[in-house]
Structures are given as C-alpha cells and as structure tokens.
Amino acid sequence: MKNIENNIQTLKKKIKYLLRNNSSSLNNIKIIAASKNQSVQKIKIALSCGIYEFGENYVQEGIHKIKQLQKNHNIIWHFIGKLQSKKTKLVAQYFDWCQTIDREKIAILLNKYRKIKEVPINVLIQINISKEKNKNGVSIEDYQKLSKTVSKMPYLNFRGIMVMPKKETIKYNNYKNINNIFNYLQKKYKSVDTLSLGTSFDMKTALMYNSNMIRIGKDIFNF
C-alpha cells in the first residue's frame, strides 16, 4: 500500500513540473482520484496522503463507499459515470458533485431531487467534442442551450464543463475548442470556474489547455 503514497507524490511532482512555465500552480489544480473498482481500504490510504476528492462511476458502488466513509466529513464525492434518469435521485442524495450532465431531463430530475437537501449540488456539463456517435456528452451544437437550462436551476450550482477524451481522438484542436468553450461560459456565467479535463494519459495536454480539475485513476491506484 506504500505504492499509493509513492504514486501520489510522483503525481504531484509531475503536475508541478508540467506547470513550470504556466501561471497556474499545483494548488490551483484539483486532483480527483477516480476510484471505481478500488476498495475502501485504498481510498483511506489516498485520504491519508492528502487526497480528499473522489470520483465514482457506478451509483451503487459509490454509495456503498460513501456510507462506509461517512465519518470522514472532509471527503468530497463526485459522480463521474454515465447517469441514467432512474439513478438521479440517489446521486442528488449522496454526491457533492455530478460531472456528467448531458441532457435536460437529467438536469431537471437532479434539481428536483436535490431540493430536499436544501443545498445545491455542484454540476458540470459533459461535452462530447469528438463528434462520435454513442459517446457520452452533449454535442458542441447543443451545449449552450443546456448551459442555459442548468444555470437557471435553483438546486444546481453550475460550475463548468467536463470532457472525457479518448486516446484515439486527442488532437490539440479539440483541446483548444474545449478551452474556448470554457472561456465563453466563464464570461457568461459567474458560477463557472471548473474545467474537468485530463486523466492519467492526457494530463500534460489538459494542463496546457487550462484544465483545473483532473480525474486520475491509474496513476494513483495502479502499480
């Protein structure tokens, strides 16, 4: 389990190095540990190394961990998986963030179920930049309309956008487009401050294009 500790140290060094010529610094980058399929035990180790935000892809698996770790009040839980409408109630009830809003119906349901908690849930709109069919996320053509809807919901705190790049489709142009969309939304909506872009394999490019939230699985938990 020493390995998780080493991995996190290496990760932080790598981020610092990648930002060496950038106006941003490690403190401005939120690291989300993508903890799908990882045990509560491993999450506890990451916690002890100063990682407090975790991203889960499957609602039941996530809730199981949230319940087991509920004594750790400083953990922030992100839902980062494909969200089905029938699971929106559970996400609204248990998670602090939902990064995968990709259609109006999901936004409406999350808002409705979050009302009981009285505090808004932080949300990101997931954008599909690669124009592939069957990929998750709202298209470049439709994100503005969805942003407008999300920004008006009282129990959704619209924080920005999330993109899940695929290895085959990383192109600088795509990252540039994402950065432009983020800048546009930041100007238009005061609450927008988060660009969730970058995983273990594309962290370098993501940071170059102003990502300030990265979702890291392999580089933390694999060895």
Ligand SMILES: *Cc1c(COP(=O)(O)O)cnc(C)c1O
């Ligand atoms: C698993 C996952 C990640 C992390 O990917 P790694 O390559 O393991 O770093 C990030 N985002 C989402 C949505 C994921 O499902």
